[in-house]
Amino acid sequence: MSPPDGYSINTGPSDESEDSEPLIKSGAVPPQCCSARLNLAMLMFLGFSVVYGLRVNLSIAMVAMVNSTDPEIVDNSSVAHACPLPARPENTSEALQQPEGTPQYPWDSETQGWLLGAFFFGYLCTQIPGGYLAGHYGGKIFLGLGVLGTAALTLLTPLAAKWGSYWLFALRALEGVGEGVTFPAMMAMWARWAPPLERSRLMTLSGSGANFGAFVALPLTGFICQKLGWPAVFYLCGGAGCFWAVLWFLLVSDDPRTHRRISEEERDYIVNSIGPQGTGHGWNVPLLPMLCSVPLWAIIITQMCSNWAFYTLLTSLPTYMSNILHFDLQSNGFLSAVPYLGSVAAALLSGVVADFLIERNVFSVTVVRKIFTLTGLLLQAVFLTAVSYAGCDHILTVTFLTLSSSLGGTSAPGVYINQIDIAPRYAGFLLGITNTFGTVPGVVAPIVTGYFTEDHTLAGWRKVFWVAAGINTGGALFYTIFGSGKVQPWAVTYES
Incomplete structure (x- = not known):
């Protein structure tokens, strides 16, 4: 059915804006299967799988x-109150042995926290400039080079570790510099490629590569460490990233107008449905109105709150599995990864449902974004709290962690793609801004976790999960009050 009179395809039924865009009747919509836009989403999915693996x-x-056998690293008296070591022989320290000659280093808990957070120091630096330049020039070159640069640097990880923790810290920070442009570049590309009524499913599909990458990389890393030694992890992951970059540069175009293999029907559909918003924003951007925009600040605050829990689990969950629950290295990798598979499924399903609700005029874009954000963040907080009281029960802990991450994935078509709703033309730049703030927890959370868990006790980890749950809840409430799906007045673009 076609939208009612006066309804812009770029907004929900009650999200009126001054932006007038061409309407596309449902009968004129070309199929998504095997389309150029779906192929782009799949290639982005694989790209983000690679970068999150890295x-x-x-x-x-x-x-x-x-x-971990160095007495200066592990003090047996300090772990007396943690979970007991299992009796099964496969879960003893023997499982941590690697091929002969594989180097190991005497890094304490605090040093490990800094190394795990190092990536985000560099990641903070290139979000905004990456989004700004991708919005002007297009996202293809920045997304491709971001992955390629990160992958190439990953190949140097064993050498940096050999030179010392300061060198490894610097290398990881440089990897963050390269990867920092990738998500803003993705958003800038979707501003030109994603028809408004397909935004939720296309963008959640491409962004779900992040969780899928974590799901694959975590158990695969454990397996490779045991069979080939930990240096092989970085050689193989780095090589995969370089291979993906070659495919990206060969197959992708910044704009549907310049794509060599897109059908004329699909090209016209995308261009007409997006309208004048699907163009570069030029060199000038309305910085002051952006700074004063309450909906933008709602995205910023909420992403910071949500990312605290996400980055806490991403960087510290394997340590929890090892030091507290005493899983062997291969089991550690698999069980740390299970929650991310559930998150992928939840995000993809939520994206389809969100587009359905908007297309059928069930709810406005604003209401849809708030429903999925509130649901995802609150349910994640509930099960994170449950983890803190699961104690040494392996089954309960893994179950609660899986439910927390899986249900948290329902926020994917909510606050995480809201930039393109409020300002499509500036979406890449806005994502650079919101991701810069949203990356702060990536720097701080591993360090805070390191301080909380210096004595390797359940009480210390309980604080970690409680803090993450509380911050998540605050973000959900803030977005529910101040979030919006309307195109903001300062972002309206008219056909010249």
Whole structure:
């Protein structure tokens, strides 16, 4: 059915804006199967799978890189109140042995926290400039080079570790610099490629590559560490990133107008449905109105709150599995990854449902974004709290962690794609801004976790989960009050 009179395809039924855009009747919509826009989403999915693999592999490899038998690293008296060691022989320290000659390092808990957070120091630096330049020039070159640069640097990880923790810290920070442009570039590309009524499912599909990458990388890293030694992890992951970059540059175009293999029907559908918002924003951006925009600040605050829990689990969950629950390295990788698979499924399903609700005029864009954000963040907080009281029960802990991450994935079509609703033309730049703030927890959370868990006790980890749950809840409430899905007045673009 076609939208009612006066209804812009770029907004929900009650989200009126001054932006007038061409309307596309449902009969004129070309199929999504095997389309150029779906192929782009799938290639982005694989790209973010790779970059998140590059991001999280250190979390598992750290267990193998650190000499945990060094008396200066592990004080037996300090872990007296943690979970008892299991009696099964496969879960003893023998499982941590690697091929002969694999180096290990005497890094304490605090040093490990700094190394796990190092990536985000660099990641903070390139979000805003990456989003700004991608919005002007297009996102293809920045997303491709971001992945390629991060992958190339990953190949140097074993050498940096050999030189010392300061060198490894610097290398990880440089990897963050390269990867920092990737998500803003993705958003800038979708501003030109995603028809408004397909935004939720296309963007959640491409962004779900992050969780899928974590799901694959965590158990694979544990397996490689045991069979080939931890240096092989970084060689293989880095090589995969370089291979993906070649495919990206060969197959992708910044704009549907310049794509060599897109059908004329699909090209016209995308261009007409997006309208004048699907163009570069030029060199000038309305900085002051952005700074004063309450809906933008709602996205910023909420992403910071949500990312605290996300980055806490991403960087520290393997340590919890190893030091507290005493899983062997391979089991550690698999069980740390299970929650991310559930998150992928929840995000993809939520994206389809969100588009359905908007397309059928069930709810406005604003209401849809708030429903999925509130649901995802609150349910994640509930089960994070439950984890803190699961104690040494392995089954309950894994179950609660899986439910927390899986249900948290329902927020994917909520606050995480809201930039393109309020300012489509500036979406890449806005994502750079919101991701810069949202990355602060990536720097702080591993360090705070390191301080809370210096004595390796359940009480210390309980604080970690409680803090994450409380911050998540605050973010959900803030977005529910101040979030919006309307195109903001300062972002309206008219056909010249």
